[in-house]
Amino acid sequence: MKYLEEFQDPELARRLLDDIHATVTRPWALMEVCGGQTHTIIRHGIDQLLPEQVELIHGPGCPVCVTPLEMIDKALEIASRPGVIFCSFGDMLRVPGTGRDLFTVRGEGGDVRVVYSPLDALRIAQQHPDKEVVFFGIGFETTAPPNAMTVYQARKLGIRNFSLLVSHVRVPPAIEAVMRSPSCRVQAFLAAGHVCSVMGVGEYPELAERHRVPIVVTGFEPLDILEGVRRTVRQLERGEHTVENAYARAVRPEGNQAARAMLADVFEVTDRSWRGIGVIPESGWRLSDRYRDYDAEHRFSVTGIKTLEPAACRSGEVLQGLLKPHQCEAFGTTCTPRSPLGATMVSSEGACAAYYLYRRLDVAPARLEASPVG
Amino acid sequence: MCLAVPGRVLEIEERDGTRMATVDFGGVVKEVCLEYLPDLRVGEYAIVHVGFALQRLDEQEALRTLALFADLGMLQEEFGDPWEAAANANGYPWHGDADGELAREARQ
Numbered sequence: 001m002k003y004l005e006e007f008q009d010p011e012l013a014r015r016l017l018d019d020i021h022a023t024v025t026r027p028w029a030l031m032e033v034c035g036g037q038t039h040t041i042i043r044h045g046i047d048q049l050l051p052e053q054v055e056l057i058h059g060p061g062c063p064v065c066v067t068p069l070e071m072i073d074k075a076l077e078i079a080s081r082p083g084v085i086f087c088s089f090g091d092m093l094r095v096p097g098t099g100r101d102l103f104t105v106r107g108e109g110g111d112v113r114v115v116y117s118p119l120d121a122l123r124i125a126q127q128h129p130d131k132e133v134v135f136f137g138i139g140f141e142t143t144a145p146p147n148a149m150t151v152y153q154a155r156k157l158g159i160r161n162f163s164l165l166v167s168h169v170r171v172p173p174a175i176e177a178v179m180r181s182p183s184c185r186v187q188a189f190l191a192a193g194h195v196c197s198v199m200g201v202g203e204y205p206e207l208a209e210r211h212r213v214p215i216v217v218t219g220f221e222p223l224d225i226l227e228g229v230r231r232t233v234r235q236l237e238r239g240e241h242t243v244e245n246a247y248a249r250a251v252r253p254e255g256n257q258a259a260r261a262m263l264a265d266v267f268e269v270t271d272r273s274w275r276g277i278g279v280i281p282e283s284g285w286r287l288s289d290r291y292r293d294y295d296a297e298h299r300f301s302v303t304g305i306k307t308l309e310p311a312a313c314r315s316g317e318v319l320q321g322l323l324k325p326h327q328c329e330a331f332g333t334t335c336t337p338r339s340p341l342g343a344t345m346v347s348s349e350g351a352c353a354a355y356y357l358y359r360r361l362d363v364a365p366a367r368l369e370a371s372p373v374g
Numbered sequence: 375m376c377l378a379v380p381g382r383v384l385e386i387e388e389r390d391g392t393r394m395a396t397v398d399f400g401g402v403v404k405e406v407c408l409e410y411l412p413d414l415r416v417g418e419y420a421i422v423h424v425g426f427a428l429q430r431l432d433e434q435e436a437l438r439t440l441a442l443f444a445d446l447g448m449l450q451e452e453f454g455d456p457w458e459a460a461a462n463a464n465g466y467p468w469h470g471d472a473d474g475e476l477a478r479e480a481r482q
Binding site: 008036089090091093094103114116117118119120139142143145146149153156157194197198220221249250251252256258259262 | 377378390391392404405406407409410411412421423424425426428429431432435438439441442453456457459460461
């Protein structure tokens with residue numbers, strides 16, 4: 001347990017680990033959904049501290065990673081146009097589209113700006129009424145409410161030179177897609193804590209019941225992960241499949257109702273394509289009809305852009321837990337953080353980046369044969 | 375950008391009819407929208423994501439999480455210069471690895 005002294009409370013960590021070791025009698029495969037959780041696990045070597053029977057599979061919970069290539073290409077197209085100020089979060093700058101990225105577009109003269117908050121982009125629109133200001137709205141249920149509020153504010157303030165390039169995705173349909181895959185080995189989920197702080201836990205009992213999988217809402221600190229694993233393993237060993245909230249200090253059962261109400265007003269559920277995975281039904285949001293004027297895809301007529309993923313990138317398998325990053329032929333050769341093939345390598349929350357950053361090259365070979373799912 | 379960061383409310387004001395706050399994230403100060411947590415008060419902590427307060431958090435929990443984020447370099451990632459980070463291959467300390475060396479290690 002060479003990493004244990006790095007925990008904030010090593011004694012509590014040891015007790016949790018002892019309890020997990022004492023509970024496990026059979027092999028179990030758990031998926032952590034959140035990319036932040038993946039980084040905590042790899043950084044602290046949590047997967048190596050757990051009993052050999054407990055395997056952690058990294059899930060599709062990195063918003064940058066799952067943004068589809070065609071949406072990146074639409075962003076690049078819009079950002080290249082004269083008269084446009086294209087605003088984005090910083091972690092999208094190096095995500096490769098077909099042949100280039102936003103960082104390159106800026107180098108070529110495009111007015112690409114990084115903002116901390118979508119409201120910053122709205123302020124830029126107010127300051128530059130002669131320009132079209134576009135904000136790249138990516139992310140899960142945690143990021144969608146801020147973007148919804150920004151569009152709501154734009155409409156309320158009568159700001160017409162602002163629009164949103166929407167690529168929002170929802171976690172529960174992704175869990176559904178993982179469970180429906182014929183190659184699925186996942187037997188339980190550590191649900192993403194911050195997503196649940198907005199959405200609550202109401203979407204999970206039906207999923208847990210239908211697929212007979214325990215779902216434990218989990219934070220992203222090392223002790224949170226251990227507690228999530230402990231509760232999950234306990235359920236699995238008992239043959240239970242309920243929803244538990246192990247992150248009650250930040251997650252209330254009903255979530256943030258004001259944020260959920262704004263989401264329901266500004267967005268409507270739609271099918272979305274996930275990078276490397278493909279279309280997942282009802283897995284995303286688009287602007288509702290009342291806000292359609294603020295949809296950058298329509299305003300800039302880029303709805304027709306369709307792009308194929310590079311065949312060499314196997315990030316879709318990584319995102320579904322079918323392949324460990326270092327098992328990919330391209331890992332560290334044709335795909336590095338300096339020259340990434342796919343977003344799982346460039347994103348700070350991507351599994352490939354985590355393996356590269358923390359030198360996790362000696363992980364025991366995954367106990368599976370990798371094969372893509374449809 | 376997936377993770378939310380705890381911060382302490384320093385000041386609250388109305389702007390364009392919107393409830394806004396000045397929030398301290400362990401030394402970095404940002405403007406934060408309180409529309410989703412309108413009853414948050416000066417001195418309280420909340421988890422904040424892309425400039426929006428999403429849930430109240432107690433002080434002990436907030437300080438512990440901030441310390442962890444500082445340790446993991448996540449505060450730098452969230453509030454540092456994104457252009458510099460992008461120019462440095464996402465800001466990671468790659469230790470000047472020659473591409474390919476790592477893959478050889480991986481397969482040995």
